Amino acid sequence: MTSPLPLKNRLLASLSPDDFAMLSSQLTFVEMEKGRLLCDPGDPIETIYFPHDCVISLMTLMESGAAIESATIGREGAFGLMAAVAPRQSMSRAIVQVPGRASRIAATALAETVKRSTRLAHLIDHHNDALFGHAIQSVACNALHSVEARFCRWLLSCHDRIDSDTISLTQEFLADMLGVQRTTVTAVAGSLQTKGLIRYRRGIVDILDRAGLEAGACECYDSVRRTYERLLPDPFGQSKS
Amino acid sequence: MTSPLPLKNRLLASLSPDDFAMLSSQLTFVEMEKGRLLCDPGDPIETIYFPHDCVISLMTLMESGAAIESATIGREGAFGLMAAVAPRQSMSRAIVQVPGRASRIAATALAETVKRSTRLAHLIDHHNDALFGHAIQSVACNALHSVEARFCRWLLSCHDRIDSDTISLTQEFLADMLGVQRTTVTAVAGSLQTKGLIRYRRGIVDILDRAGLEAGACECYDSVRRTYERLLPDPFGQSKS
DNA sequence: GTTGTTGCGTCGGGAAGTCGACAGAGCATG
DNA sequence: CATGCTCTGTCGACTTCCCGACGCAACAAC
Numbered sequence: 001m002t003s004p005l006p007l008k009n010r011l012l013a014s015l016s017p018d019d020f021a022m023l024s025s026q027l028t029f030v031e032m033e034k035g036r037l038l039c040d041p042g043d044p045i046e047t048i049y050f051p052h053d054c055v056i057s058l059m060t061l062m063e064s065g066a067a068i069e070s071a072t073i074g075r076e077g078a079f080g081l082m083a084a085v086a087p088r089q090s091m092s093r094a095i096v097q098v099p100g101r102a103s104r105i106a107a108t109a110l111a112e113t114v115k116r117s118t119r120l121a122h123l124i125d126h127h128n129d130a131l132f133g134h135a136i137q138s139v140a141c142n143a144l145h146s147v148e149a150r151f152c153r154w155l156l157s158c159h160d161r162i163d164s165d166t167i168s169l170t171q172e173f174l175a176d177m178l179g180v181q182r183t184t185v186t187a188v189a190g191s192l193q194t195k196g197l198i199r200y201r202r203g204i205v206d207i208l209d210r211a212g213l214e215a216g217a218c219e220c221y222d223s224v225r226r227t228y229e230r231l232l233p234d235p236f237g238q239s240k241s
Numbered sequence: 242m243t244s245p246l247p248l249k250n251r252l253l254a255s256l257s258p259d260d261f262a263m264l265s266s267q268l269t270f271v272e273m274e275k276g277r278l279l280c281d282p283g284d285p286i287e288t289i290y291f292p293h294d295c296v297i298s299l300m301t302l303m304e305s306g307a308a309i310e311s312a313t314i315g316r317e318g319a320f321g322l323m324a325a326v327a328p329r330q331s332m333s334r335a336i337v338q339v340p341g342r343a344s345r346i347a348a349t350a351l352a353e354t355v356k357r358s359t360r361l362a363h364l365i366d367h368h369n370d371a372l373f374g375h376a377i378q379s380v381a382c383n384a385l386h387s388v389e390a391r392f393c394r395w396l397l398s399c400h401d402r403i404d405s406d407t408i409s410l411t412q413e414f415l416a417d418m419l420g421v422q423r424t425t426v427t428a429v430a431g432s433l434q435t436k437g438l439i440r441y442r443r444g445i446v447d448i449l450d451r452a453g454l455e456a457g458a459c460e461c462y463d464s465v466r467r468t469y470e471r472l473l474p475d476p477f478g479q480s481k482s
Numbered sequence: 483g484t485t486g487t488t489g490c491g492t493c494g495g496g497a498a499g500t501c502g503a504c505a506g507a508g509c510a511t512g
Numbered sequence: 513c514a515t516g517c518t519c520t521g522t523c524g525a526c527t528t529c530c531c532g533a534c535g536c537a538a539c540a541a542c
């Protein structure tokens with residue numbers, strides 16, 4: 001799946017030809033380098049990003065300075081669609097977690113098009129609903145599930161959104177995402193490595209056994225995935241597992 | 242604040258006279274008895290509820306049968322507004338957690354009105370955004386904060402939505418909400434009682450010291466509250482603390 | 483090759499919360 | 513008053529995760 005096809009974003013690929021025609025002239029292809037900050041809480045959302053093979057994290061900032069992940073966005077969705085109808089402030093920090101490419105468009109330009117296409121408006125509505133479903137599942141997940149299960153879930157949903165079995169990320173970073181201590185991540189990563197599910201080497205994770213990770217992950221992984229599939233059917237119809 | 246004013250719901254009270262005129266004939270006043278089930282995951286959302294002095298919980302159901310709270314809805318909002326534009330399935334179980342009164346309307350009727358009023362559409366849009374903000378804050382909260390802090394937060398946000406300092410709820414029930422063991426709730430409740438913040442007696446909690454609870458609660462309580470205030474200003478302009 | 487930096491592994495004490503079990507208290511019903 | 517049920521308090525062992533500290537390994541820069 002390392003096809004040269006530029007538009008892997010499922011939301012863009014789901015657009016009707018008419019809608020796509022209206023948007024395409026305003027869409028810009030961008031490289032998203034790792035760590036790039038798209039938005040902080042309180043910032044107006046001026047640009048909307050449709051990831052092709054990058055992953056964007058929505059992080060909730062706490063007073064302590066901690067930043068914990070509340071949702072991730074990849075090729076199944078887009079960042080900033082809450083602002084697709086009317087101007088809106090971001091409530092989270094949005095950063096590029098895994099580098100790659102995306103298409104972007106000005107929020108005002110998208111809002112113009114949305115006014116003319118109820119079909120596009122419904123697509124965005126469905127996306128926002130799925131994102132909400134993602135969030136409430138994570139509320140439950142963070143309260144009930146072990147770090148190991150959440151770690152597996154995280155790796156899987158990241159893996160779904162990229163075209164490689166190798167993910168570049170440090171344990172420190174992952175600890176922030178999951179909202180746990182770095183040493184806890186080390187312990188869990190060691191455990192998964194012993195089981196042969198992943199390999200960890202200095203900032204790089206290799207996914208060795210997807211099925212094993214799925215067995216170790218909590219139900220939340222599949223639950224969120226099914227919600228997206230129901231509300232935003234995959235126009236490519238592909239799947240990894 | 243035990244005024245006989247029937248419409249305490251802030252969303253309804255924020256409507257323009259025109260919008261309210263269009264809706265009022267379709268709105269029905271209902272008593273919401275404790276424990277009433279409004280929706281289960283997968284059910285179509287057919288009715289939208291605007292609480293006046295009851296509290297509705299959105300609960301995420303897990304495969305194990307556990308049901309944990311992912312958001313609460315009171316007089317500052319409404320249940321079911323994701324379905325205000327187009328038909329939608331519920332993703333959570335919605336139950337009445339604290340009894341009281343609400344106004345309800347058929348989703349189809351509201352959708353008709355929304356088509357005619359962009360102002361109403363924007364109000365609903367803001368509500369859904371605030372609810373999303375509520376959810377992502379809870380994602381972080383459940384990952385980072387102690388049970389005691391979350392317990393305080395829960396009591397405060399419940400207290401905000403009713404007209405009494407007495408809340409009827411068992412520790413068992415609260416344990417489900419918070420996603421913890423019942424014995425843990427007992428321990429925390431005992432601690433708060435010793436500090437003089439609450440009184441607990443067989444299914445009934447009395448709020449004795451709001452300021453003390455606010456000191457014990459995590460920042461999430463205030464954060465969520467400010468988000469609602471920003472997106473949906475209180476038309477009554479009142480506050481409890 | 484040396485140095486500096488970054489990321490990982492480990493160790494140990496401690497706090498928080500789990501889980502099962504049981505006793506007792508409050509309340510309603512007959 | 514007796515019965516039964518529901519809700520709360522307690523206990524103890526156990527697990528998970530926190531939190532700070534330290535050393536080492538890998539990599540980059542010069």
